[in-house]
Amino acid sequence: MKKLHIMLICFFVAYQVQAQKITVKGTVVSAEDNETLMAAAITVFNAKTDAFIHYAYADEAGNYELRIEKTAFYIKADLLGYKTYISKPINPTTSVIEHAIRMQEDRTELEEVVILQKQRTLKMSGDKMTINIERAGLGIGNDGLQTLTKLPGIRLDKDENIVFRGNSNLQILIDGKPSLFSGGDLKLFLKTLSGDNIKSVELIANPSAKYSAAGSGGILNIKLKKGVNTGLTGNIRSSVGYAEFIKNSNGLNLYHNSEKWNLNLGLNSNYNESTNHRKVVQTINEPGKTTVLEQFNDWYPKSNSYTGTFGVSYALTKNSQLGSSFNYNSYLSDAITEGKTNEIENDQFLRYTLLETSEYQKNKRLTGNLYYSFVSDSLDTKLDAQINLANYNKQGNRITSNQYYLANSNNQYQPASVIRNSNPTQVQIVNTTVDLEKKINPNFNLETGLKYSYVHNDYDLRLEDKNNAGIFVPNTNRSNHLIYKESIFAGYGIANLSRNNWNFQLGLRAEHMAYDAFSKTANTTNKDSYTSWFPSFSINRNADDNQYKFSYSKRIERPRYLNLNPFFEYIDTYNVQVGNPNLQPAFTDAFELTWVRKYKTALSVFANLTQGEMYQIVSYDEATKITTLYVDNIGKSKSIGLSFNTSFSPTDWWELQVNTEVSYAQATSTIPGYAFNESGANFYGNLSQSFRFKNDLSFTWTSFYSKNGNYGNSEFLPAYDMSFGMRKEFLNKQLILNITAQDVLKENQWRQITTQNNVSTNWTNQWETRKFTLALTYNFGAGKKKKIKSANLANEQNRL
Incomplete structure (x- = not known):
């Protein structure tokens, strides 16, 4: 009985302790x-x-x-x-x-020294990798596109499309809001963005249902530099660079902030003169004959870009804000291409063609938005509503001339051909979004939102041939005026449950799309509508210094507007590109398992399984010796890989960042006459080092090696290079001097071999490398700056 009393007393005491x-x-x-x-x-x-x-x-x-x-x-x-x-x-x-x-942010001088010394270039957070561009000095002297190529796992393919983990279908965000355009127009957009104005970039490999389902390759979120002070503050910067040609970038950013009002003004100009050296060797094996076409092209573009941004926001209350922003960009470019194609049969040099192309482009883009945001005192309710507008206008023309000569006599064996291409394009985009987040209790919260977008694309492709009288005559068989209209209505819901050190997230996104593509030239219509469902979920475990996360999401890659247009684009005598109005979207199931140790070491296993893979077809006609490029749904593909990222400091002044990735990729085509089932292993490694010394002096050294194996019917050869940088601060850190030397080995190039049936094509693209840049930035003013949301238009414009 005594023992029972003691047990009851102990239980009671334990209960009381627990109850407290x-x-x-x-x-x-x-x-x-x-x-x-x-x-x-x-x-x-x-x-x-x-x-x-x-x-x-x-x-x-x-x-x-x-x-x-x-x-x-x-x-x-x-x-x-x-x-x-x-x-x-x-x-x-x-x-x-x-x-x-x-x-609240602290920008005192003492804290700024601590941040400079300890802030890491790369930070892992679950399935998000954040690279501090400003800290690493990667944006100095570069435009936005060049800056992205310096990130772990990011490369450009032979057409300058961004590739991440072997996938070029990426969604680009600016400050968390979708940016503009993809394809050629995305390249132009990123080239107008100054790398000096980029603070950091987030790589989101497996997004949740909150994000648009577009982009099977994940999301790149570019975060621009913001002000940190009240009153009138800002910065002015200028840089000059040289590789084979000169480049220059200048910018002014002003911020005026008060208790209620926040005003931002930015003016930027960029001049870039560059080059690209391309070599394409095509070998055609036929019974009794081997034909080799050797193409050597040098592209020399010159461009001027001018950008103006303005933003204003007003604090209605301490919890709500109303704001608007506008961005205007003008991009002017002139480019000359000089080329020669040698035609060799059975090792005998027979003929050659001289190519000369002159191209002029003028692009104007205006975007704007109006937004309202609300956050409750307890942070349990967040509301964000936004309407976005964009107008895009593109003018320009390209004149391509080919002259045909016999190798033995250098005499012309047929009249020269001169073709003029022009494609005036006008695009109007409007979308509206509403996002709501509500915390039901300390362990459970819900997120939901709606989005509607509308795109009107007027794409007029005009092709003209120069006749014997020297007059350009319209080629109606190869011209097409397309009016493309598209609307997407989307909604999503996400539930988050936290229990002890576990977090569970379940999401579902639905998107209904309807489009109408009307060819005014052919008087034909191609239209369709469909609804797609995109589930996502993640399981997160936090245990002291270790984090574990497993996530899944379904993604979609929609055809670009241009690829749906049955156009004909003349590249040169031996190469043309055409559209495919029957192109269908591709769907990807993306999985990722991530372990993060002490917020600086991450190990991830990922897999992407795609149905309806969109793939560029290279079709060769033996009779005409013309190669036709077009995009089609080949079948399916998969990519399975392992990535490892870590950082460590051997000394107080030396820090190293290591990023590596190994993957296996396979693509299968079921297209008659273009069938294949090929696979290969890929490797990417990046080592970044930073050295910090007294007197506000620091150095950086980055190097990479990339080797992709077979994918589909293509093999990719290795690329590697290294870059260096120096940073020195003066005048109490207000004046910053940066000197960089990029790709000093001149081995950062794209090399690809594609083999289909009896045709082998070997591409080599060498962009301008070994670039040296000197940049100065002066920061003025003191206090606190605030940022104003930019237009949310990415997904629609990504497919232009």
Whole structure:
């Protein structure tokens, strides 16, 4: 009986002790823009004695949770780059206390030194990799496209399309909002963006249902530099670079902020003169005859880009904001291509063709938006509504002349051909989005949203032949005027459940698309409508210094507007490109398992399985010796890989970042006459080193090696190179000098061999390398700047 009494007493005491425990949890965000902050140190103290009670760290979603004795307490939060947060005393009345922490940026001189020394170039957070472009100096002297090529796993293919993990179907965001265009127009857009104005880039390999389902290759989110002060502040910068030709970039950014109003003004200009050396060797094996076509082309583009941005926002209340922003860009370019094609049969040099192309382009783009955002005091309710507009106008023409000569006599064996291409294009885009996030209780929250977008694309492709009288005559068989209209209505819902150190997210997105493509030239219509469902889920486990995450999402790659146009584009005598109005979207199931150790080492296993793979077909006609390029749905593909990223510091002044990736890719084609089933292994490695010394002097050294194996009917040869940079700060860190030398080995090039049936094509694209840049930036003013949201138009414009 005595033992029973003792057991009951012990149980009662244990119960009372347990009953006195409470849970303290919440989210840590930036007070400036409500973005979640990870890795903040949360410490709880006794409100009466200031005695330490317990501590925790915010996870990658900014959430923290800890268990303490039931007593009056206060919370302290610390994070590099932010002022220390201390709450008022809290007297718990329930077993669960939820407390939101808003941290303010700290830009004092002392803190700035600490941040410069300890802020990492690369940061892993779940399935998101963030690269600090400003810290690494990757944007200096580069445009936006060149800057992206410096990121881990990012390359350009032979046509300058961005490739990540072997996939060129990427969604590009600017400050979390979809940007403009893809294909050729995306390249132009990124070239108008100055790399000096990019703060960081996020690589999101497996997005949730909140993001548009477009982009089977993931998302690149480009974050631009923002102001940090009140009053009138800003910066002015200028850079000059030289490789084979000169380049220059200049920019001015002004910020004027007050308690209620925030104004941003930016003016940027870029001049770029560059070159691309292309060599294409095509070998055709026929019974009793082997034909070799050797093409050597040198492309010399000159471009001027001018960009103006303006943004204004007004704080309606402490919780709500109304704002608008506008961006105007003008891009002018002139390009000359000089080429020679040798025609060899059975090792005998028979004929050659001289190519000369002159091209002029003038592009104008105006985007604007109006937005409203609301965040409650407790952070349990967030509302964001936005309407976006864009107008895009493209003018230009290209004149291509070919002259045909016999190799033995250098006499012309047929009259020269001169063809003029022009494609005036006008695009209007409007979309509206509404996103709502509601925390039901401390462990459960819901997200939902709607989006409607409309695109009107007027694409007029005109091809003219020069007759014997020297007059350009329209070629009606190869011209096409297409009016393309498209509307997409989308909605999504996401449920998040947190339990102890676990987080579960389940999402579903639905998109209904309808399009109408009317050819005014042929008087034909191609239209369709369909609804697609895109599920996603993730499981996240946080255990002290270790994070584990498994995620899945379904993605879609829609055909670009141009590829749906039954156009005919003359490249040269031996190459043409045509459209395919029957092209269908491709769907991808994407999986990823990630482990992150102490926020600096990450190991990921990923897999992408695609049905209806869109692939560029290279079709050769033996009779005419013409190669026709077009895009078609070949069948299916898969990619399975492993990536490893880490950083470490051998000394206080030396830091290394290592990024590697190994993958296996396979593509299968079921197209009659173009069938294949090929696979191969790929490897990418990147080593970045930074050296920090006294007197605000630092150096960087980056190098990479890339080797892709077979994919489909193509093999990719290795590429490698290294770059160096120096940074020196003057005048109390207001004046910054950067000197860089990029791709000094001149081995950063694209080399691809495509083999189909009896035709082998060997491509080599060598862009301008070994570039040296000198850049100066002067920061003026002091206080606090705020950012204003940009137009959200990415998905529609990505397919122009």
